Amino acid sequence: MRDIGAGFGYLLQGQKWVFGHGRWFGFGLLPGLVTFVLYAGAFVGLFYGADDLxxxxxxxxxxxxxxxxxxxxxxxxxxxxxxxxxxAVITFTAVTLLIGQPFYESLSEAVDRAEGGEAPESGRPLWQELWVSARDSLRVLVRVALYGVLLFAAGFIPVVGQTVVPALGFCVSGFFLTEELTAVALQRRDVDFKERLGLLRGRRTLALGFGVPLTLFFLVPFIAVLLMPGAVAGATLMARDLVGETSADEDEDEDGNGGSGESRPGTGAGGHPVQPQPNPYQQANPYQQQQPYRQPGPYSS
Incomplete structure (x- = not known):
């Protein structure tokens, strides 16, 4: 239950961050506005054609x-x-992230710099980043479509189809929505698609605490556009948690006066500083070497 609250907390922190940095909020709105217009046209077509279908x-x-x-x-x-x-809830995020890849990359890097003083970079050119993002989004959509077909069929089951199935649908949507959003920050850290799923499966309640409320908010027209910049910022904060990075505020608390003399990360016995270790994400991808997260789970392929 604590992780559920923490996931929702990251969503709120992300919104607070972008509203406190108004330039980034306006910058992050543009891709969502374009996607919203496209989806509005699609739903108008579905409204007029559903009976014929x-x-x-x-x-x-x-x-x-x-x-x-x-x-x-x-x-x-x-x-x-x-x-x-x-x-639409799932594909909206995928399409918006694809259209706004350069926008959200810059926003995510700004959050990283504000929290940790540096922003890891993958070193890939933009065209390759777009290709990786599109490929991974397609892999998410295939999984979501499979779950969608199963849930659609289960919707005909009396009682269960009107109670349990919608709840499962929101959980599936929330989990994969979180995967899409955290991918912006984790791709820059060279964490590949399967490793990202492994990280989120290991903290499933954290992912649901972030993604399910966001899924519910996205059901309200135009709210998705307003929340997207903060969702990317919050997902970046969550990604830092998933890979064990600390924020600037946490570092200040650890280095402040009045603390105990216990050894802390970056200090030796009695609090004396030691030589900092290099950032593993700038040299090698530890997930590809150790692969500790490749555990079977309900979301694995």
């Missing part, structure tokens, strides 16, 4: 009498909208 998919019901034909097709239309909304 369900009629085309159920030709066997053409001769059914009232109220059974309307009940069947009305239920299917509702499920089509539900599935579309489920996919």
């Amino acid at each position: 369900t009629a085309w998919a159920t030709p066997f019901a053409d001769d059914w009498g009232s109220p059974w034909q309307g009940l069947l097709r009305g239920t299917l239309t509702f499920l089509v909208f539900g599935l579309g909304l489920f996919l």
Whole structure:
């Protein structure tokens, strides 16, 4: 339960960070606005075409009498909208991050510099960053689509389909939404897709505490656009936690007066400073060497 609260706390901290740095808030709004216009057009098309789609998919019901034909097709239309909304929440983030890759990279680096004084860089050119982001987003969407089909089918189960299935849908959406957002910071640290899933599986409640509330907020039109900059900032803070990096505030607390004489990271016995160790993310990727997170789980491929 503590991790759930911590995940939600990172979401709030991210929003606080961008509102405290107004230039970055406005900078991060632009990709979301473009994506919002595209998705609004898609939903208008779905609204006008959903009835025709369900009629085309159920030709066997053409001769059914009232109220059974309307009940069947009305239920299917509702499920089509539900599935579309489920996919939109996930794909909105993927598409926005792809469109706004340079924007959100810069925002994430600014958060890293504010918290730790340095921003790890992958060293890849922009075109390669875009390719990696698009490839990983596609891998997420394939997984989400599979879960979406299963949940769509389970939606026909009486009672369970109207209670348990929606809750599971929000959890799936929240987990993968967190993966997409933390990827901005973790890709710069050369943590690949499977390793990112491993990190999040190891802290699943943290991921859900961050992603599920954000998924619920994203259901409100236009809120997703306003929250995206803060979501990227909060996900960067979470990514630092996942890989064990400390923030500037934590470092100040450790180095402040009045503390105990116990040994702390970066100090020797009695608090005497020792030679700092090099940042492993600037030299080698420890996850690819040790691979401690490759454990089977419900989200693994």
